[in-house]
Amino acid sequence: MLDYSKEPVNDYFVIDMKSFYSSVECVERNLDPLTAELVVMSRADNTGSGLTLAASPTAKSKYGITNISRPRDLPYPLPKELHIVPPRMNLYIKKNMEINSIFRQYVADEDLLIYSIDESILKVTKSLNLFTTPGTRSERRKQLARQIQLHVYRQTGLIATVGIGDNPVLAKLSLDNEAKHNKGFIAEWTYQNVPEKIWAIKEMTDFWGIGSRMKKRLNHMGILSIKDLANWDPYALKRQLGVIGLQLYFHANGIDRTDIAEPPEPTKEKSYGNSQVLPKDYTRKEEVEIVVKEMAEQVAARIRQHKCKTGCVRLYIGTSILETKSGFSHQMKIPLTDNTKELQYYCLYLFNKYYDGQEVRNVGITYSKLVYTDSLQLDLFSDPQQQINEEKLDKIIDKIRQKYGFTAIVHASSKLEGARSITRSTLVGGHPGGNGGLNND
Incomplete structure (x- = not known):
C-alpha cells in the first residue's frame, strides 16, 4: 500500500439521481419511482423499432429490462402495470437545472462540477462547518449527505444517491459500487479502506x-x-x-489529486464533426446529397462559432444492414475555409467521387486541421467581393439562428423529401424534447 500521509484529504460528494429519466416520468405521473414499473423508450424511426433509454428499478428487476432493450425484449402481452413512455429531454434538462440549483445552496459555484445530466460532483469541505452539527468527520459528511438527499426529495420527488470520499475518485467509486446498492443510498470510502473496498471490486x-x-x-x-x-x-x-x-x-490505489475548484486550462479542439443515423435506408442519390449539404452547413456553423477554419474535410457513408456494397470514409485537404458553400462543395465532391449506388443509412462529416482565426483568407482565383459577401451572409444566418432558432431561416432544399435538418432541430441529444408526454403511455 502507498503512503497516504501526504495525500490531500478533502470532502467530496458524487451525487447521482437514481434512474433519472424514469424517475422524472414517475413523479410526473404521481407514481413512486422505486416501486412503479416504467420504461422510457425512444420511438424514433432511426432506432428501427425503439430503444430503451431508462427503466425504473422495479421494471429492471422484474422483467430483466436493460438500457439496450428493444420492444421485442419487453414482456408480451404487456402487463397493465408497465408504463411505456416516450423521452422528454427538455423536461430532464429542466429537472437537472433545478437539482443543481439545490446543490448551489450548499456549495459555491467553483465547488460544483456538473458531470452529466444525472450526476454532479460537489466539494463540501467548506460546507461541513455551515450545515452540520459537531461530530466526527465521517458523521458530519453523512449528515450533510442526508440533508441534501432530503432537500432534493422534498422539492423534486427524486431520489439522490451519494458517494462520499476523500477525493473525487473515492467518492465516485463508492457511489458506483456501494451507494447505489445499499438501503440508504449513501456510502463513504476513504484512504484507510482502499484494500477492503477498491481492491475488492470484482468486475x-x-x-x-x-x-x-x-x-x-x-x-x-x-x-x-x-x-x-x-x-x-x-x-x-x-x-x-x-x-x-x-x-x-x-x-x-485511491489517489486522485484533482481539485474541481481549480478549473483546467481550456484546450482547443482538433476537429469538429457531426453524424446521424437516417430514419430509413436512402436509396436515391439526390436524397443523400441533401443530407450531406445540410450536415456540411451545420458543422460549418460550428467552426465559425469557435472562430476557426478547416484545412481537411472527411466524409463517412454507412450503408444499410442488407446492402452488399460497403460504405466508405474518405478525406481531402482543402484551402483553409469556414465558408458554407465551399465546404458543401468539398463534401459533395467526396460523396460523388466514391458513391456507388449503395443504400445509405449513416452519414458523418468531420472538419479537422483547424486554424483558430476569424480573418478572411481570400482565394486569388475567385471574386474577392463575392467571397466577402458570402462571409457576411454566413454570419448573418448564424446570428438569426442563434437568436430565433434554426428553423427561423432554412434553405428550400430542407423542405424536400429526405431532408433532415428541420426534424433534427427539434431533437435534444438525438431524442424528442417532449412537447406532449402524459398521454403517450
Whole structure:
C-alpha cells in the first residue's frame, strides 16, 4: 500500500439521481419511482423499432429490462402495470437545472462540477462547518449527505444517491459500487479502506475508467483484478498505456489529486464533426446529397462559432444492414475555409467521387486541421467581393439562428423529401424534447 500521509484529504460528494429519466416520468405521473414499473423508450424511426433509454428499478428487476432493450425484449402481452413512455429531454434538462440549483445552496459555484445530466460532483469541505452539527468527520459528511438527499426529495420527488470520499475518485467509486446498492443510498470510502473496498471490486469494468477494451488490454498484460492493477509496476503501465496507465494505477490505489475548484486550462479542439443515423435506408442519390449539404452547413456553423477554419474535410457513408456494397470514409485537404458553400462543395465532391449506388443509412462529416482565426483568407482565383459577401451572409444566418432558432431561416432544399435538418432541430441529444408526454403511455 502507498503512503497516504501526504495525500490531500478533502470532502467530496458524487451525487447521482437514481434512474433519472424514469424517475422524472414517475413523479410526473404521481407514481413512486422505486416501486412503479416504467420504461422510457425512444420511438424514433432511426432506432428501427425503439430503444430503451431508462427503466425504473422495479421494471429492471422484474422483467430483466436493460438500457439496450428493444420492444421485442419487453414482456408480451404487456402487463397493465408497465408504463411505456416516450423521452422528454427538455423536461430532464429542466429537472437537472433545478437539482443543481439545490446543490448551489450548499456549495459555491467553483465547488460544483456538473458531470452529466444525472450526476454532479460537489466539494463540501467548506460546507461541513455551515450545515452540520459537531461530530466526527465521517458523521458530519453523512449528515450533510442526508440533508441534501432530503432537500432534493422534498422539492423534486427524486431520489439522490451519494458517494462520499476523500477525493473525487473515492467518492465516485463508492457511489458506483456501494451507494447505489445499499438501503440508504449513501456510502463513504476513504484512504484507510482502499484494500477492503477498491481492491475488492470484482468486475474490472465496474472501475471508473475501465471499459471492455481497456480490460482486454490489462488482461493481456497479466492484470486480472483491481488489486493486480494497484500493485503493478507503474512504469510498465506508462510504457504500455501512456499517461492513462499511470492514472489507472493511482486510481486503483485511491489517489486522485484533482481539485474541481481549480478549473483546467481550456484546450482547443482538433476537429469538429457531426453524424446521424437516417430514419430509413436512402436509396436515391439526390436524397443523400441533401443530407450531406445540410450536415456540411451545420458543422460549418460550428467552426465559425469557435472562430476557426478547416484545412481537411472527411466524409463517412454507412450503408444499410442488407446492402452488399460497403460504405466508405474518405478525406481531402482543402484551402483553409469556414465558408458554407465551399465546404458543401468539398463534401459533395467526396460523396460523388466514391458513391456507388449503395443504400445509405449513416452519414458523418468531420472538419479537422483547424486554424483558430476569424480573418478572411481570400482565394486569388475567385471574386474577392463575392467571397466577402458570402462571409457576411454566413454570419448573418448564424446570428438569426442563434437568436430565433434554426428553423427561423432554412434553405428550400430542407423542405424536400429526405431532408433532415428541420426534424433534427427539434431533437435534444438525438431524442424528442417532449412537447406532449402524459398521454403517450
